Amino acid sequence: MATVVDDIGSFxxxxxIDRRLFSExxxxxxxAIVEGKHVDESDPSLHDFVSAIVASFRMxxxxxxxxxxxxxxxxxxxxxxxxxxEAMRNGTYVVDEKHAILPEVHVIETKSKELSEELGKKIxxxxxxxxxxxxxxxxxxxxxxxxxxxxxxxTVRKFARNSILDSKYVRTEVVxxxxxxxxxxxxxxxxxxxxxxxxxxxxxxxxxxxxxLHSTSRVADILExxxxxxxxxxxxxxxxxxxxxxxxxxxxxxxxxxxxVSRTDIDxxxxxxxxxxxxxxxxxxxxxxxxxxxxxxxxxxxxxxERMTFAGPDCGLGGWPxxxxxxxxxxxxxxxxxxxxx
Numbered sequence: 001m002a003t004v005v006d007d008i009g010s011f012x013x014x015x016x017i018d019r020r021l022f023s024e025x026x027x028x029x030x031x032a033i034v035e036g037k038h039v040d041e042s043d044p045s046l047h048d049f050v051s052a053i054v055a056s057f058r059m060x061x062x063x064x065x066x067x068x069x070x071x072x073x074x075x076x077x078x079x080x081x082x083x084x085x086e087a088m089r090n091g092t093y094v095v096d097e098k099h100a101i102l103p104e105v106h107v108i109e110t111k112s113k114e115l116s117e118e119l120g121k122k123i124x125x126x127x128x129x130x131x132x133x134x135x136x137x138x139x140x141x142x143x144x145x146x147x148x149x150x151x152x153x154x155t156v157r158k159f160a161r162n163s164i165l166d167s168k169y170v171r172t173e174v175v176x177x178x179x180x181x182x183x184x185x186x187x188x189x190x191x192x193x194x195x196x197x198x199x200x201x202x203x204x205x206x207x208x209x210x211x212x213l214h215s216t217s218r219v220a221d222i223l224e225x226x227x228x229x230x231x232x233x234x235x236x237x238x239x240x241x242x243x244x245x246x247x248x249x250x251x252x253x254x255x256x257x258x259x260x261v262s263r264t265d266i267d268x269x270x271x272x273x274x275x276x277x278x279x280x281x282x283x284x285x286x287x288x289x290x291x292x293x294x295x296x297x298x299x300x301x302x303x304x305x306e307r308m309t310f311a312g313p314d315c316g317l318g319g320w321p322x323x324x325x326x327x328x329x330x331x332x333x334x335x336x337x338x339x340x341x342x
Contacts (some may be wrong), residue, residue, distance in 0.1 A: 007068065014323060017048050022048050025046055026049050026074050030101070031140075054115075055103070063327060063334055064338075065334060067124045067174050075129040080135055100159045101163075124171060125170055132198075133167045133179050149197045153256075161206075174230075175208070179325065183215030208230060234315060237264070256307055257309070257310075261300060264320075268276065283322065283325035287329045288329075
């Protein structure tokens with residue numbers, strides 16, 4: 001089985017779009033969608049949001065990714081905490097069903113016919129949703145209150161379930177719950193609580209279910225989440241991550257793995273180049289060459305074999321200086337994996 005190349009999600013804004021105006025348009029787009037209004041770039045108040053999503057998604061589709069995450073231009077926590085904060089005014093952390101939507105996914109669905117015809121096939125979509133533990137840390141803190149954690153899990157489950165599309169032009173192939181703090185600085189809950197929260201979160205069907213982590217320190221807990229398909233870890237910038245996960249562990253738990261095979265830690269990359277006297281690197285210098293990425297991919301694939309079903313960049317590219325540099329990284333990652341022959 002060929003390894004599926006996907007991406008984590010975040011992406012630089014088009015250079016013509018002001019971030020402040022985009023954020024304002026994002027909130028207006030969410031409100032309009034909830035109210036059942038038509039959302040497209042012909043509305044001046046929504047133009048920056050819609051045009052940014054469409055342009056960035058089109059650029060990502062062009063890189064050859066097997067599964068393409070919607071371009072995540074908005075803050076990964078505020079996408080959800082903005083809505084959760086509104087629910088809190090009613091004394092709950094559970095978001096109403098009609099509010100549990102991702103405007104980016106709505107725009108892609110609306111534009112799917114046009115984009116699919118340009119691509120020449122049905123769009124294979126990936127949706128990332130910030131996880132309940134990460135959101136709980138942001139809104140409540142590290143002390144675990146199980147009933148509240150389960151409310152966050154229910155809210156995230158609604159966002160995930162409402163993002164699963166299946167039409168003539170687009171299908172949501174993967175939903176990833178992103179927990180970047182888990183294992184680093186996380187909710188100090190017992191194992192049973194963590195399992196209950198994550199199993200509630202993943203209580204949906206219709207797509208492959210990933211969890212994206214930055215650390216493998218609590219991998220034993222994650223392996224026991226029954227309704228989870230794929231564990232996703234950074235490897236390119238954190239090679240020791242995979243030392244904690246063996247193929248045997250995956251087989252015993254009947255889990256697959258996604259490995260990050262190209263570096264996205266842009267601050268470290270810039271610092272390393274600066275030390276070499278390169279203070280204004282272009283895209284060619286920022287992005288690793290295909291041979292480096294391919295060598296890393298082959299090493300991981302040999303370790304995990306058929307259990308390694310996904311590969312791609314380590315993490316998102318929202319902090320990268322230009323769309324062109326981010327596009328080049330995606331393109332080189334695709335080429336490196338596809339040319340490896342395993």
